[in-house]
Amino acid sequence: xxxxxxxxxxxxxxxxxxxxxxxxxxxxxxxxxxxxxxxxxxxxxxxxxxxxxxxxxxxxxxxxxxxxxxxxxxxxxxxxxxxxxxxxxxxxxxxxxxxxxxxxxxxxxxxxxxxxxxxxxxxxxxxxxxxxxxxxxxxxxxxxxxxxxxxxxxxxxxxxxxxxxxxxxxxxxxxxxxxxxxxxxxxxxxxxxxxxxxxxxxxxxxxxxxxxxxxxxxxxxxxxxxxxxxxxxxxxxxxxxxxxxxxxxxxxxxxxxxxxxxxxxxxxxxxxxxxxxxxxxxxxxxxxxxxxxxxxxxxxxxxxxxxxxxxxxxxxxxxxxxxxxxxxxxxxxxxxxxxxxxxxxxxxxxxxxxxxxxxxxxxxxxxxxxxxxxxxxxxxxxxxxxxxxxxxxxxxxxxxxxxxxxxxxxxxxxxxxxxxxxxxxxxxxxxxxxxxxxxxxxxxxxxxxxxxxxxxxxxxxxxxxxxxxxxxxxxxxxxxxxxxxxxxxxxxxxxxxxxxxxxxxxxxxxxxxxxx
Amino acid sequence: xxxxxxxxxxxxxxxxxxxxxxxxxxxxxxxxxxxxxxxxxxxxxxxxxxxxxxxxxxxxxxxxxxxxxxxxxxxxxxxxxxxxxxxxxxxxxxxxxxxxxxxxxxxxxxxxxxxxxxxxxxxxxxxxxxxxxxxxxxxxxxxxxxxxxxxxxxxxxxxxxxxxxxxxxxxxxxxxxxxxxxxxxxxxxxxxxxxxxxxxxxxxxxxxxxxxxxxxxxxxxxxxxxxxxxxxxxxxxxxxxxxxxxxxxxxxxxxxxxxxxxxxxxxxxxxxxxxxxxxxxxxxxxxxxxxxxxxxx
Numbered sequence: 001x002x003x004x005x006x007x008x009x010x011x012x013x014x015x016x017x018x019x020x021x022x023x024x025x026x027x028x029x030x031x032x033x034x035x036x037x038x039x040x041x042x043x044x045x046x047x048x049x050x051x052x053x054x055x056x057x058x059x060x061x062x063x064x065x066x067x068x069x070x071x072x073x074x075x076x077x078x079x080x081x082x083x084x085x086x087x088x089x090x091x092x093x094x095x096x097x098x099x100x101x102x103x104x105x106x107x108x109x110x111x112x113x114x115x116x117x118x119x120x121x122x123x124x125x126x127x128x129x130x131x132x133x134x135x136x137x138x139x140x141x142x143x144x145x146x147x148x149x150x151x152x153x154x155x156x157x158x159x160x161x162x163x164x165x166x167x168x169x170x171x172x173x174x175x176x177x178x179x180x181x182x183x184x185x186x187x188x189x190x191x192x193x194x195x196x197x198x199x200x201x202x203x204x205x206x207x208x209x210x211x212x213x214x215x216x217x218x219x220x221x222x223x224x225x226x227x228x229x230x231x232x233x234x235x236x237x238x239x240x241x242x243x244x245x246x247x248x249x250x251x252x253x254x255x256x257x258x259x260x261x262x263x264x265x266x267x268x269x270x271x272x273x274x275x276x277x278x279x280x281x282x283x284x285x286x287x288x289x290x291x292x293x294x295x296x297x298x299x300x301x302x303x304x305x306x307x308x309x310x311x312x313x314x315x316x317x318x319x320x321x322x323x324x325x326x327x328x329x330x331x332x333x334x335x336x337x338x339x340x341x342x343x344x345x346x347x348x349x350x351x352x353x354x355x356x357x358x359x360x361x362x363x364x365x366x367x368x369x370x371x372x373x374x375x376x377x378x379x380x381x382x383x384x385x386x387x388x389x390x391x392x393x394x395x396x397x398x399x400x401x402x403x404x405x406x407x408x409x410x411x412x413x414x415x416x417x418x419x420x421x422x423x424x425x426x427x428x429x430x431x432x433x434x435x436x437x438x439x440x441x442x443x444x445x446x447x448x449x450x451x452x453x454x455x456x457x458x459x460x461x462x463x464x465x466x467x468x469x470x471x472x473x474x475x476x477x478x479x480x481x482x483x484x485x486x487x488x489x490x491x492x493x494x495x496x497x498x499x500x501x502x503x504x505x506x507x508x509x510x511x512x513x514x515x516x
Numbered sequence: 517x518x519x520x521x522x523x524x525x526x527x528x529x530x531x532x533x534x535x536x537x538x539x540x541x542x543x544x545x546x547x548x549x550x551x552x553x554x555x556x557x558x559x560x561x562x563x564x565x566x567x568x569x570x571x572x573x574x575x576x577x578x579x580x581x582x583x584x585x586x587x588x589x590x591x592x593x594x595x596x597x598x599x600x601x602x603x604x605x606x607x608x609x610x611x612x613x614x615x616x617x618x619x620x621x622x623x624x625x626x627x628x629x630x631x632x633x634x635x636x637x638x639x640x641x642x643x644x645x646x647x648x649x650x651x652x653x654x655x656x657x658x659x660x661x662x663x664x665x666x667x668x669x670x671x672x673x674x675x676x677x678x679x680x681x682x683x684x685x686x687x688x689x690x691x692x693x694x695x696x697x698x699x700x701x702x703x704x705x706x707x708x709x710x711x712x713x714x715x716x717x718x719x720x721x722x723x724x725x726x727x728x729x730x731x732x733x734x735x736x737x738x739x740x741x742x743x744x745x746x747x748x749x750x751x752x753x754x755x756x757x758x759x760x761x762x763x764x765x766x767x768x769x770x771x772x773x774x775x776x777x778x779x780x781x782x783x784x785x786x787x788x789x790x791x792x793x794x795x796x797x798x799x800x801x802x803x804x805x806x807x808x809x810x811x812x813x
Contacts, residue, residue: 077703092698094691105691106702114683157702 003031006196007053007165012062014045014052014220022048024220026062030165035187035197037207037228040217041240041439043409046200047089049217050167054079054086085158086167091150091174095143100125102142103157128156132189148179152186159190166190167198172206173437184210202240202439204233216240241441251451251473257286260459261428266306266316276302278483280316284428284459289450291474291491292463295503299483300463301342304432307461309333320428334362338421342432342463344410348417351406355398356380358405359387359420366424390419395445411442418449429453432463447473467496479503521657526777528662529732530793531770532669533558533724533741537748538762539669539676540720545757546680547713548693548706552608553593554721555745556615557586561725563619566638566736567626575639579665579726586722589615590714598710612745620738634735641665641731665727672720677759689713721745743794750797754804765800772796 007030014023023045030036038046051057053064055073064071066082073079076086093102100122109117109124125138134152142150151171158166168187172180187197187210201207207214208228216223216239223239261284268277277299284290294300305311307318309330317326320336341347349358360383364370370386372379387401394415398408405413414434422429431450435443450473453460464470470477471491479487479502487502537554544551561582568574568581589611597607627633641664650660680686688709691699696706724744729736747769755761772793779789 076701080703088701092695092701094694094698096694097687097691101687102698105687105699106704108684108687110684114685116682116684116687 003033005029006032006067008065009049009053010063010065012049012052012064013060014048014057015060022220023052023059026217026220026222028215028222028225030196030198031213032196033191033194034212035191035199035210037199037201037211037214038217039201039204039207039214039236039240041202041411041441043219043411043439044217044240045220046217047169048220050086050169050198050200054084054167056086080158080161080163083163084165084167085161085163087151087154087158087169087171089169089173091147091154093142093150093153095141098139098141099136099145099153100138102153103128103138103160105157107161125156125160128160132156132159132186132193134186146179147174148183151175151183155186164194165196165198167200169200170202171199172201172203180206204236204440207236208233218242237440240439241444251475252455254287254454256288256475257457259283260286260321261461262317262319263303263307264317264319266303266318267314268302268306268311269314276483277306277313277316280306280480280483280485282461282478282485284461286427286459287454287457288476289454289460289462289474291470291477292461292480293465293467293470293477293499293503294480296465298503299480300432302483303480304341304430304463307333307337307430308339331365334424334426335366336426336428338424338426338429340414340417340421340429340431340434342436344413344417344437345406349405349413351404353405354402355405355408355416356383356387356401359383359390359401359416361420362424363420386423390416390423393423394419394449411438411445414438414442414446418446422449422453427459429458429460430463431460433465434462435464435466435469443469467499470499471496523771523774523778524658525662526774527767527770528666529770530773530777531766532663532666533727533732533744534748534751534769535673535763535766536665536669536720536724536727537745538751538766539672539759540717540724541748541752542676542680542757542759542762543689543713543716543720544710545752546686546690546693547710548696549597549710549713550604550608551593551714551717552605552746552749553589553611554717554724554748555741555743556608556612557589557718557721558725558728558745559615559619559739559741560589561586561722562729562740563622563725563736564722565726565729566633567622569639569730570635570637573637573639575641575730578639578730579641579723582726582729583719583722586718586725587715589721590718594711594714598707598714616739619736623736623738630738632735632737632740638730638734640734641726663727663731665723665731668723669727672723673759673763680757680759685709685712724748747793747797750801754800768800769793769796 009026009028012023012026015021026045026049038049040046048057052059055075055078071082073082094105097105103125104121109120111117122138129136129138134156136149136152136156142153151174155166171183175183191197199211208231211228213225214228214231214236215225216236218240263280263282266277266280267275270276280299280303282290292300292303302311306313309328317324319325323336325333325336345351360370363386364378364383369382370379371377384401390396391398396412396415396419398412405416408416418434435446438446447469450460450462462470462474474491477489477491477494477499478485479489479499481503489498537558541551541554564585565578565582569578572578593607593611596602597604623633624630643661644664644667646660650656680689688699688704692706692709699706699709725741728740751762751765751769754765776789776792780786
C-alpha cells in the first residue's frame with residue numbers, strides 16, 4: 001500500500017561543538033498513517049534527529065518538509081501547533097494535578113476572567129479517553145497512577161492538542177513487559193485512525209512487532225529503510241552494529257573449580273518486619289557464571305545488598321574463598337568481591353566527578369601505589385596511568401580523564417565501572433543488571449567480558465531481568481521468588497518456560513499439587 | 517468590652533502588612549521561587565510611599581509610588597534570578613540588604629534626617645467608614661473604621677485564593693512550581709509565569725509598605741519593616757501557601773503584635789514585649805514541625 005509522504009527530512013546535518021558530528025547528511029521520509037521505527041544504538045543520532053525536527057535542537061544544514069511545504073519549527077510549541085507532538089523518554093507531568101488538569105495545562109478551556117471551565121475540560125478529556133479507548137480516570141491524581149498510565153496521559157495531552165503525528169522516544173523503556181502489548185495495541189489503533197507514529201527504540205523485537213517500516217541509523221547516518229515484514233532480528237542487529245551479532249550462547253564447555261562464593265541461609269527483613277530474603281542459599285564455583293532470575297522485587301536487590309554489606313541481615317553466613325565475611329566491613333569485602341551495581345548513576349559512580357576520580361574509587365584505598373605523602377596525597381601520575389589502562393583494556397571511548405563522568409555515553413560509563421571493578425582482581429564478581437540500558441554493541445561487549453572472566457576461573461554471580469542474557473552466558477540459573485531461592489537449574493537442562501514457571505511462584509503450586 | 521475591641525483592632529492592624537506581604541509571597545511560592553525579598557520590597561515600598569505622599573501631596577500617589585518602588589526591586593530580582601539564573605536565596609539576601617542601605621541613604625540624602633522622617637506634609641491613607649455596617653452597634657465598631665488598605669488586604673486575600681485555585685493563570689502558576697519543565701513543554705514558558713508571580717508579589721509588598729508608613733504610622737523610620745517580611749515568609753511556608761491559612765496565621769501574629777502595644781504600658785520592659793511576635797514565630801514553627809512529625813509517624 002503506497003502512502004503519501006508526510007514528513008521529508010533532507011540532508012540534515014548537526015554538529016555539536018567543537019567537532020562531534022551527531023547527524024551527517026541524514027535524509028529520511030515518513031509516510032502518512034504508518035508506524036515508522038527509528039532504530040540504532042545509543043548515540044546513533046535517533047533522538048537528535050527527532051529533536052531537530054521538533055524544534056528542540058538547531059540544525060547546521062538541511063531542510064524539513066511537512067505536508068509538502070518547507071517548515072521550520074523553532075520551538076516544540078510551533079511543532080504542536082502544526083500537528084506534531086513528541087513524547088520524551090522521561091515523563092513530564094505534574095503528579096499533584098489530576099489527569100484532566102495535566103492534559104489541558106497550557107491549552108485550558110476558559111470562561112470569562114480566565115476562570116477554567118472545569119466541566120468542559122473534563123468532558124473533552126473524557127471524550128478523548130473514550131475515542132482512543134485509553135482506560136483512564138480523568139479525575140485520578142497523576143501521582144497515584146502507574147507509569148504506563150502516565151505515558152497514556154502524555155499521549156492524550158498531545159492528542160488533545162489535535163496532533164496527527166506522534167513521535168515517541170523509547171516509550172517502552174519505562175514499561176514492564178506486561179504493559180507493552182497494551183501500548184502497542186493503542187498505538188496500532190491510533191495508526192488505524194490515521195495518525196502517523198514515529199517510534200524510537202533499540203529493542204529489536206518490539207520494532208519488528210509494532211512497526212510498518214524501519215529506518216536504521218548508525219553513527220549519525222542512515223543505514224537504510226525497509227518494510228518490517230522483510231526484516232529479521234539478525235538483519236536489524238547487523239545493520240545497527242555494522243557487523244554480525246550473536247544471539248546464541250558461546251559458552252565453551254568447562255568444568256567448574258572449587259567453591260568460591262557461598263551464601264548460606266540469608267534472611268533479612270524490611271523496616272516493617274516483612275521478610276525480604278528467606279533462607280537464601282547460593283554458591284558459585286570458580287570458572288562458573290551463576291545467573292539470578294526472578295520478577296523484579298523478589299529479593300534480588302536484597303540479596304545483592306546483603307552480599308555487599310549494604311543492608312543488615314538477620315541471619316545467615318557469607319563466605320568468599322573460605323573466608324567468613326558475614327560481619328566484615330565493606331572495605332574487606334571489596335578486597336574479595338568486584339561489584340557492578342544496578343544503578344550506574346547513583347551507586348556505580350559519581351556522575352559529577354571526573355572520569356579519573358570515578359575510575360580510582362576503592363583502588364585508591366586498597367592500593368598503596370595510588371598514595372603519596374603517607375596517604376595524605378594522591379599519586380595522580382599513577383592514577384592517570386590507571387585510567388589509560390582501563391581505557392585501552394576495556395576500549396572506552398572518552399575524552400580527557402579529567403572530563404566529568406557524565407560526559408561519557410551509557411555504554412562507556414559502564415565500561416569504566418567494569419574496568420574499575422575487574423581490575424580489583426578479586427576471586428568473586430557480583431554483577432547486578434550490568435547490561436540494563438545499554439545498546440546492542442555494549443551488551444555484546446559485556447557478555448564477552450563475562451565469558452572471559454569465566455575462562456579465567458573467576459566466580460561470577462549475575463543478577464539479570466533479561467532471560468535471554470542468562471541463557472546466553474550463565475552455567476546455572478537460580479530463580480528467586482518472594483525472597484526465596486525456589487530453583488537452581490543447569491542452563492543446558494532447563495527452558496525459558498520452566499524458569500518462568502518458577503519465577504511466578506511455581507514451587508508453591510508444585511507443593512500444592514503434591515499435597516492434594 | 518473596650519479592651520476587647522482595642523485588642524481586635526490592634527490585631528487586625530498588626531496583621532495587615534504581614535498578610536499583604538505573605539499573599540504576595542504565596543504567588544512566588546506556588547510559582548516555585550524561593551523568594552525571601554518580601555522584606556526588602558516592603559521597606560522600599562514604605563519609603564517610596566512617604567516620598568510620593570510628601571512631594572506629590574496625595575496619599576493615593578504615595579501608594580502608587582510604593583508599588584512602583586517594590587516593582588523596581590522585583591525587576592532586579594527578575595533580572596538576576598529569572599533571567600540570569602543566579603541563586604534565588606542569595607539574590608533575595610542581596611535585595612534585602614540593598615533595601616536597608618538604599619532607604620537609609622535616601623532618607624538622609626533627601627530628607628536630611630537620621631532615624632526617622634515625620635512631617636505634617638505626609639498625607640496618610642484615610643480610614644473608611646463602611647456604610648450601613650458602621651451604624652450597627654458593636655459590629656460597626658468591630659468591622660468599620662479601619663484604614664483603607666486593610667479592606668484592600670482582605671479583598672486581595674479572597675481574590676488570590678480564587679485566582680490561584682480557579683483560573684487558568686492559577687493552574688499555570690502552580691504548574692510552574694510543581695514542575696517547571698512540564699509547564700514549559702506544555703507551551704507556557706515557566707519563566708513568564710515566574711515573572712508575573714514576582715510582579716504580583718511586588719504589588720502586594722508595595723501595598724504592605726505603603727500601609728506601614730502611611731497607615732500604621734505616618735512616618736518613615738530606618739528599617740521600619742522590622743522583620744515583617746520574614747514573618748510573612750514563615751507564614752507562607754507554615755501553611756504551604758494556602759491563602760486562607762495565611763489569613764489565620766497573619767491574624768495570630770497581628771494578635772501578638774497588638775499584645776506588644778498593649779503590654780507596653782505595664783511593668784514588663786518594652787524590650788521583652790517587642791520580642792513577642794518573633795518568639796511567637798519560633799514557637800509556631802516548632803509546634804508545626806512537631807505536629808508534622810507526629811502525622812508522619
